[in-house]
Amino acid sequence: MGYPRKLKNCTAHVDGENYLGVVGEFEEPKLALATDDWRGGGMLGPVKIDMGLEGMQATLSMGGHEATLLRKFGTTSAEGVRVRLVGAYQADDGSAAQAVECYIGGRFSEIDLGKSKPGDNTEHKYTVPLVYYRRVVDGIEEIEIDLLAGVFRVDGIDRYAEIMDILTS
Structure with a gap:
């Protein structure tokens, strides 16, 4: 019988600044292939055709007011904020x-400042549509996706390299 690996603790670095003790939680992006149904002549039913990747989005929740993060809102660069x-x-x-690192690049599309009441918990939530995502486990890259550069690497194999060539x- 086995035991699952559970998150014991975490931190976040936004543009190099460590938010240890401030980050409350993060939600990694959902990874999904974009597919389309195709049923050609002679086929008994449709099959899903790979049409690339769906958009990715991550969220960060901070324990309270962080002016440096608010100042990043509205950047004109699609990859304007880098988060580790x-x-x-x-x-x-x-x-x-086990060390799990996620590197994401995008910009804050939404900042939810939530409710503020003296004596109550305060939490700010940052939504980040991604142009870049990389997941590293114990120093080994598992997945890297760079939507702008056309990189789609899983377990060391770039699944989009032939097309980019x-x-x-």
């Missing part, structure tokens, strides 16, 4: 903790 999320995952079976030669 670091998590320590561990199973309760005595095994070593055709486009750039």
Whole structure:
């Protein structure tokens, strides 16, 4: 019988600044292929055709007011904010903790300042549509997606390299 690795603790770095003790939670992007149904002559039913990737979005929640993050709102660059999320995952079976790092690039499209009431918890939520995503586990790159550069690498294999070679030669 096994134990699942659970997030034991985390931090976030936004444009190089560490928010240890301030970041409350983060939500990584959902990874999804964009597909379209195709049923050609002679086929018994439709099959899903790979049409690239769906858009990606991440969210960060901070424990309170962070003026430096508010100042990043409205940047004109689609990849104007760089975030490094670091998590320590561990199973309760005595095994070593596992380092999971997520590197994301995008811009804050929405900042939800929530409710503020003296004596109550305050939380600000930042929504980041992504142009870049990379997930590294114990120093090994698992996934890298760069929507602008046409990179779609999983387990060291760039699944879009052949197409990019055709486009750039």
